[in-house]
Amino acid sequence: MRRDKCHSPYQQDGEKKAEMVEEKENSEVILEVRDISKRFGKVQALDSVSLAFRKGEIHTLLGENGAGKTTLMNIIYGLYHTDKGEIFVRGQKEEVKSPKDSLRLGIGMVPQFFKLVPDMTVVENVLLYMKETQFIVKKKQAKEKIRQLSEMFGFGLEESLDVEIADLSEGGKQKVEILKVLGRGSDILLFDEATNVLAPNELQAFLDVIKDMNRTGYTILYITHRLQEALSISDRISVFRRGKLIGTVSGKEATVQTVTKMMVGTEIERQSAIRGGKKKKPLIQVEDLDVLDDRGLPAVRNVSFELYEGEIVGLAGIEGNGSDQLAEAIMGLRPLQGGRIVYREADITNLSPLERMERGISYIPSSNTLIYQFNVRDNSILDYPGTEPFSRKGILNGRAITDHATRIVETYQVQTPSILLQAAKLSGGNRQRLALGRKIEANPRLMIAYHPTKGLDIKSQNFIYERFLEMEQNSATVLFMGTDLDEILQLSNRLMVIYRGEIVGIFEDTTQVSKFDIGVLMTGGHTHSEKEAD
Amino acid sequence: MFLEKEKLATPFAYLIALFMTFVIGGFLIFTFVGENPIAAYREFFAQSFFSSYGILEVMAKATPIIIAGSGMIIAFRCGLWNLGAEGQMAIGAILSTAIGVNLNLPGIVLIPLIFVVSFVGGALWSGVSGYLKNKFSVHEMLSTLMMNYIALKFMDYLINGPMSMPRANYPRTSEILPQAQMAFIGYPLNVTFVIALLIIPIVWFLINRTTLGYRLQAVGLNREAARLSGMEITKLTLVVMLLSGGISALGGTVEIVGDFFRMERNVTGGYGFTAIVVVMMAREDIIALPFAAFLVSGMMVGATALTLVGIPATFAQVVVGLMLLCVVFANYIERKLKEIWEV
Numbered sequence: 001m002r003r004d005k006c007h008s009p010y011q012q013d014g015e016k017k018a019e020m021v022e023e024k025e026n027s028e029v030i031l032e033v034r035d036i037s038k039r040f041g042k043v044q045a046l047d048s049v050s051l052a053f054r055k056g057e058i059h060t061l062l063g064e065n066g067a068g069k070t071t072l073m074n075i076i077y078g079l080y081h082t083d084k085g086e087i088f089v090r091g092q093k094e095e096v097k098s099p100k101d102s103l104r105l106g107i108g109m110v111p112q113f114f115k116l117v118p119d120m121t122v123v124e125n126v127l128l129y130m131k132e133t134q135f136i137v138k139k140k141q142a143k144e145k146i147r148q149l150s151e152m153f154g155f156g157l158e159e160s161l162d163v164e165i166a167d168l169s170e171g172g173k174q175k176v177e178i179l180k181v182l183g184r185g186s187d188i189l190l191f192d193e194a195t196n197v198l199a200p201n202e203l204q205a206f207l208d209v210i211k212d213m214n215r216t217g218y219t220i221l222y223i224t225h226r227l228q229e230a231l232s233i234s235d236r237i238s239v240f241r242r243g244k245l246i247g248t249v250s251g252k253e254a255t256v257q258t259v260t261k262m263m264v265g266t267e268i269e270r271q272s273a274i275r276g277g278k279k280k281k282p283l284i285q286v287e288d289l290d291v292l293d294d295r296g297l298p299a300v301r302n303v304s305f306e307l308y309e310g311e312i313v314g315l316a317g318i319e320g321n322g323s324d325q326l327a328e329a330i331m332g333l334r335p336l337q338g339g340r341i342v343y344r345e346a347d348i349t350n351l352s353p354l355e356r357m358e359r360g361i362s363y364i365p366s367s368n369t370l371i372y373q374f375n376v377r378d379n380s381i382l383d384y385p386g387t388e389p390f391s392r393k394g395i396l397n398g399r400a401i402t403d404h405a406t407r408i409v410e411t412y413q414v415q416t417p418s419i420l421l422q423a424a425k426l427s428g429g430n431r432q433r434l435a436l437g438r439k440i441e442a443n444p445r446l447m448i449a450y451h452p453t454k455g456l457d458i459k460s461q462n463f464i465y466e467r468f469l470e471m472e473q474n475s476a477t478v479l480f481m482g483t484d485l486d487e488i489l490q491l492s493n494r495l496m497v498i499y500r501g502e503i504v505g506i507f508e509d510t511t512q513v514s515k516f517d518i519g520v521l522m523t524g525g526h527t528h529s530e531k532e533a534d
Numbered sequence: 535m536f537l538e539k540e541k542l543a544t545p546f547a548y549l550i551a552l553f554m555t556f557v558i559g560g561f562l563i564f565t566f567v568g569e570n571p572i573a574a575y576r577e578f579f580a581q582s583f584f585s586s587y588g589i590l591e592v593m594a595k596a597t598p599i600i601i602a603g604s605g606m607i608i609a610f611r612c613g614l615w616n617l618g619a620e621g622q623m624a625i626g627a628i629l630s631t632a633i634g635v636n637l638n639l640p641g642i643v644l645i646p647l648i649f650v651v652s653f654v655g656g657a658l659w660s661g662v663s664g665y666l667k668n669k670f671s672v673h674e675m676l677s678t679l680m681m682n683y684i685a686l687k688f689m690d691y692l693i694n695g696p697m698s699m700p701r702a703n704y705p706r707t708s709e710i711l712p713q714a715q716m717a718f719i720g721y722p723l724n725v726t727f728v729i730a731l732l733i734i735p736i737v738w739f740l741i742n743r744t745t746l747g748y749r750l751q752a753v754g755l756n757r758e759a760a761r762l763s764g765m766e767i768t769k770l771t772l773v774v775m776l777l778s779g780g781i782s783a784l785g786g787t788v789e790i791v792g793d794f795f796r797m798e799r800n801v802t803g804g805y806g807f808t809a810i811v812v813v814m815m816a817r818e819d820i821i822a823l824p825f826a827a828f829l830v831s832g833m834m835v836g837a838t839a840l841t842l843v844g845i846p847a848t849f850a851q852v853v854v855g856l857m858l859l860c861v862v863f864a865n866y867i868e869r870k871l872k873e874i875w876e877v
Contacts, residue, residue: 333762353764368759371752382752383763391745398743 029091030055030219031076031107031188036085038071038243040425045071047243048085053188053221058214060222060230060251063240063263064429064457069223072240073190076221077109078102089188108186110177112193118166122146122157122176125165129180142183149182150175153212170319171202178209188219193455195229207233225457227256239263260458280308283477284330284446289339291322291329291501299325301501303339307446310475312468314492314510316485316522322501323481324365327448330479331363332356343446357383360445364452369435372424376416379423380405380438404441412437413463429460440467447471451482465491483522485515497521543875547868548829548861555860559853567845574843581839582832588839590723595831596824597792598623598785598802600730602809603816603823604737605656605782609674610818611741612774613754614667618660618678619782620806621685625659626652626786628689631697631797634710634790641713648714649787656783657776659685664775668768674775682806693797706798716792726792731824733781738820740777750774782806808834811858833857 031053038046046068053059061069074080076087078096087094089105096102099109116125123143130142143161150157155175165173174194181189191210195203210233214220224230230237234251239262246262285306293299299322307313317323328334330341332353340349348356362383370379381390381401389400405419412433416426423431432452439447447468453461468478468491482488488495489510497505497518505521507513560571582588602619609616630648637644663681666672690705692698699708709715716725741747749770752760761767789801812830816822837850845853 328762331764333764352766354766357764363762365762368756368762371756371759373755374752378748381748382759385748385752386745394745396743396745396748 027055027057029053030089031221032088033072033076034086034088036072036075036087037083038068038075038080039083043425043427044243046075046082049240049243049245051238051245051248053219054236055219056214056217057235058210058220058222058233058251060224060234060237061240062224062227062230062237062259064225064459067240067263067457068243069240070192071243073109073192073221073223076102077107077190103184103186105188106186107188107190108181108184109190109192110174110181110194114173114177116165116173116176119164121162121164122168122179123161125176126179126183130183146179146183149179152216153178153182153209155179155209169202171198171206174198174206175209178213182213187217188221189213190221190223192223193225194222195224195226203229225455227259231256231259263458280311283307283309283344285342286330287340287342289326289329289341290337291325291334292337293322293325298337299501300329303498303501303503305496305503305506307477307479309445309477310472311494312472312478312480312492314488314495315479315481315498316483316488316495316518317481317498318483318522321498321522323498324450325501326498327363327365327450327479327481330448331361333363354386357442358387360443362439362442362444362447364435364439364447364449366451366454370423370431373422375420375422376409376414376426376434377401377405377419379434380408380419383438384442408434408437408441412440412467429456429463432456432460433463436464436467440471444471444476446477446479448479449481451484452480453482453484453487461487485518489513489515489518499524543868543871547864547871550867551860551864552857554863555857558860559856562853562856563840563845563849567849569843569845574840574845577839577843578836581842582836586720587722588835590720591835592828592832593727594722594724594793595805595834596827597724597727597730597788598805599809599812599827599831600824601733601788602782602785602806603813603827604730604733604820605778605780605785606809606813607816607818607820607823608737608741608750608781609774609778610813611754612750612770613757614664614771614774614778615673615675616660616663616678616775616778616782617675617810618663618681618779618806619785619809620802620804621678621682622656622660622779622782623786623789623802623806624682624685624689625655626783627790627797627801628685628692628697628786629655629783630714630787630790631707631710634714635697635708635796638711639713644711644714645716645791648791649784652783652787653780656786657780659783660779661772661776663779664772667775668771686802689797689801690799693799697797699796704798707796709796710790714791715795722793724788724792726788729784729788733784734820734824737781741820746770746773782809785809811862815861815864829861830858 029052032051034050036046036049037044049068049072061072063069071080075082076096078098078101081097087096089107094101094105096105117128123139123146126146127139127142147158147161157172157175157179160168160172165176168176195206198206207229210220210222222230222234231251231254236248237251237254237259238248239246239259241263249258287304289300289303290298291300303326315323325334329336332351336349340347342348343359343361348359371382381404385391385396389397390404391397402419408414409416409419414426414430414433414437416430423434426434436452453464456464468480471478480488480492492510495507495510495513495518496503499522556575560575563569563571563574580588582592602623605622606616606619629652633648633651634644637647639647659681660678663674663677666677667674693705693707697707699706718724719727741751749760749765753765753767753770757767785805786802789803790797794801808830812823812826815826815830833854837854838847840850840853841847
């Protein structure tokens with residue numbers, strides 16, 4: 001890691017932790033899976049996995065996408081059924097057929113994507129889930145219980161119990177999800193990629209909550225693909241690769257190198273972003289852009305910036321701060337309320353998305369890059385079904401599409417048994433490779449990518465970084481949007497920060513910025529280093 | 535091996551569902567009407583699938599259903615709920631009659647003209663719903679459904695007034711010119727049936743082999759992904775509604791040039807509504823559509839036969855309704871079958 005001098009959100013309370021691990025090593029097994037196997041079609045998602053979880057430990061499941069960690073969690077929670085194998089909870093063999101069973105057994109899951117009712121209050125959302133909730137709702141009693149739980153773990157939601165979910169931050173919503181599980185009385189908690197949605201400053205608070213809960217006796221199963229996070233909170237780490245359990249190590253002894261090696265088989269050297277300055281030629285100028293979101297509220301306010309040929313520019317911003325609306329506006333997918341866009345010395349403000357695509361602008365959104373019901377082959381032309389050679393006089397040219405898809409699958413290492421496989425059956429990393437390949441094959445001069453590595457493992461992430469660096473080498477430009485500062489700083493030459501639709505900082509040299517300062521800017525704070533911005 | 539078994543699940547599920555239907559229907563016939571259900575069913579099949587006249591009638595009744603359903607499938611695959619086939623058929627019927635009665639052209643010109651004008655009329659009629667959706671976000675399900683009644687009542691008005699045959703005993707128009715009347719393959723099956731069968735590969739090609747078809751499927755399956763990849767959804771919505779309504783309107787045309795030869799009340803026969811059920815049974819699959827259409831029209835023909843053994847016509851309709859319900863239930867059976875077989 002390049003930036004070891006800056007503040008890390010993963011500070012460990014070392015001694016205390018060592019002490020606790022000692023104690024936990026002797027504690028009883030609360031949950032055990034034996035010889036679990038699960039197939040999805042031709043993919044062996046889990047292959048004879050046996051693993052015992054001890055009472056009161058934080059046990060992290062690590063692995064690349066498709067390694068089987070989420071599958072295992074879903075089996076424990078009863079969302080999937082095993083092909084083979086047994087589950088023991090508190091020493092009893094149990095049949096977990098659905099979440100109803102797992103909840104009865106005291107197992108609760110905090111999902112990766114929140115399942116809350118946006119226009120109901122915090123209390124109402126938790127109530128929906130509590131087992132006390134019968135036909136007649138005893139709201140007062142329940143509210144008191146929820147308040148106590150919130151207080152106990154320092155959630156700080158005591159004052160917001162009657163606030164509607166829609167008005168909470170992502171971090172707040174997650175706390176409500178946790179409250180739901182606690183309110184249900186679960187003491188084995190499953191967290192699936194829980195920190196993906198959090199802002200850097202919410203992250204530490206969240207990890208503290210996890211540790212607090214753990215100290216109170218909750219057993220925590222944790223899935224993440226962020227190594228630092230896993231290392232900082234885990235008592236034990238189990239690493240998965242291709243459906244197999246590679247090994248379980250103590251969180252105390254593990255290092256980034258050892259765990260990475262277990263995950264991918266080989267150690268991967270992360271890319272360094274420091275690259276020599278070039279003579280800069282402007283590619284696109286965005287002037288005074290104003291854009292509305294789907295609700296008709298201002299999402300991008302008065303944004304101006306300039307991008308040059310052959311650079312990677314980071315745009316750091318937390319979800320909901322206008323990054324995607326800005327990207328859509330540049331792509332022509334969202335009308336402008338004001339401002340203009342000049343691209344290669346021509347005003348493109350009034351061009352359609354297809355015309356912009358033909359001029360070399362490309363956009364990879366964070367989701368909906370594929371049509372899952374389509375096969376790999378059909379997905380390979382999603383952005384350009386109407387252009388030669390894929391379409392002649394409105395009729396699709398099957399052979400050209402097949403060749404094109406085959407080339408993408410080979411060049412971008414999409415692992416699939418056939419190009420006729422339904423895209424839904426690809427793993428996350430392979431889906432993204434397919435989407436990326438499709439975009440890059442159109443040979444864009446400006447690539448706008450919004451969190452393209454979301455939920456991907458290190459190998460797939462590096463693959464995407466390499467493609468972007470290649471583009472940069474060929475003097476194309478990448479506007480890399482996201483929340484993960486490590487990633488953005490590692491990849492980009494320059495950096496912009498967006499907060500509530502406004503660019504609150506532009507940094508000309510990413511090697512000179514502090515991650516902490518940017519984190520503060522992203523969440524609306526002010527720092528002294530803001531003066532660096534022009 | 536596994537794959538083959540999986541493919542068998544669909545027909546197997548339908549067989550089970552049909553068997554269930556007949557058991558329940560038989561029970562009802564026995565308890566409410568007091569007739570012998572076995573005899574009733576013998577008549578049911580003898581008059582529908584197992585007699586030459588019956589099978590021709592089944593195909594004849596399936597003709598407008600297939601055509602209206604084909605149009606509907608194009609819209610459904612784009613995620614557009616065009617439930618207006620009945621009204622679009624009425625528009626087709628009105629235009630066919632107007633031209634067929636009044637324009638004394640040679641058949642070789644007249645018949646294609648009738649089809650083209652009906653297509654354009656139906657397209658514009660359902661295009662209104664597409665326009666309303668694009669411009670004012672009016673849901674097409676509502677607008678197409680409502681426009682059915684406008685078209686049907688307008689047709690009634692024309693039959694009773696401006697287009698009414700002089701000195702008619704009951705409301706109807708004059709007969710269309712002889713050269714506009716299409717030939718029968720064998721009564722009651724008309725050449726229009728061949729047209730219905732020709733529409734199937736055309737629509738299949740449109741959906742699966744053209745850029746338009748690619749786009750409309752993309753929008754139907756994942757609107758957001760389609761939008762993000764730069765597809766112009768409003769334009770596509772309009773084009774699809776035009777095409778869908780145009781084809782469905784031909785369902786009304788064949789009723790005029792291949793069956794009634796004039797316009798009278800109920801000339802569209804509710805086929806536009808029946809087609810909704812048929813399209814759902816076929817799961818929006820154009821290849822499965824004719825089979826689903828035969829099944830449903832077979833039931834309709836068979837039900838009329840039940841009256842021969844003393845079951846009231848109205849009760850026969852109850853049995854048909856029940857059958858459709860059970861056939862829809864086949865989806866569930868199929869899912870279960872696949873689950874069982876997979877283990």
